[in-house]
Amino acid sequence: MKIFDTTHVRTLLLVLTLLVVAGEFFGVYYAQKLRDAYSNGAPGSWIGRPSLIENGDTWISVYRKANRHAFDAQSTLHIRFSQDEGITWTSEDIFLDGYPVLGFPISAHHSPDSNFDVSEGILVKTENENLLLFAREEGPLQNGTYVWRSSDGGAHWTDEGNINNDNTLLMGGQVISVETDLYATFWVDENTDYEPPFKTVLYTSADNGKSWIHASDVTSSGTAESAL
Numbered sequence: 001m002k003i004f005d006t007t008h009v010r011t012l013l014l015v016l017t018l019l020v021v022a023g024e025f026f027g028v029y030y031a032q033k034l035r036d037a038y039s040n041g042a043p044g045s046w047i048g049r050p051s052l053i054e055n056g057d058t059w060i061s062v063y064r065k066a067n068r069h070a071f072d073a074q075s076t077l078h079i080r081f082s083q084d085e086g087i088t089w090t091s092e093d094i095f096l097d098g099y100p101v102l103g104f105p106i107s108a109h110h111s112p113d114s115n116f117d118v119s120e121g122i123l124v125k126t127e128n129e130n131l132l133l134f135a136r137e138e139g140p141l142q143n144g145t146y147v148w149r150s151s152d153g154g155a156h157w158t159d160e161g162n163i164n165n166d167n168t169l170l171m172g173g174q175v176i177s178v179e180t181d182l183y184a185t186f187w188v189d190e191n192t193d194y195e196p197p198f199k200t201v202l203y204t205s206a207d208n209g210k211s212w213i214h215a216s217d218v219t220s221s222g223t224a225e226s227a228l
Helices: 006-039
Strands: 046-055 058-066 076-082 117-125 131-138 142-150 158-162 175-178 181-189 198-205 213-217
Touching (some): 046 117, 046 131, 117 175
Antiparallel strands (some): 058 076, 142 158, 175 181
16 A cells, blocks of 8 residues: 655655755845845944843943954954933944043954954943953964953943963853852863864852952863853
């Protein structure tokens, strides 16, 4: 007895495959059209990896701008502010008073023998009302995570260097405030070559982000980005 017609099954699979391919094509096509409409196709048209925090009646957003999702030595971090819950925003790198934000845009710390990509910026508000930005810098080699601090609501930012002078410690997670302490997850590229194995670690700070100590290894290998 014939249970089913294999020809019909093959036809159905072919149709489903074509639908999936068509969906992928048009999804990518329209996403590109929307992005081009926003950026006018100009250099630095890849905009993503945003971080958003609430500071009183102000929303603050930091995002990455580059030529591509992958490594780009010309990548930069930018900042905007909103006082109506995101309905309107200041111009790029402009504070609420209309003046440029001191310290932005943020680029990677290039060296004579290596260029880096500023891949992501994560914001957090500390117990003493400071704002911290954790900027991950990576590339063929790694450059660790740099901390930028603002004590005036985001109008001015100061570079405090990379955490523990450790170029294997990469912010690919989240920072949270728990009472008077900060907790942050990082992924570690122990060979600084952007090749596995990676592991996820937890660090903590009891002085509003001035110094950091290792709290625990969350995993020993096989992980990268994380969240709290």
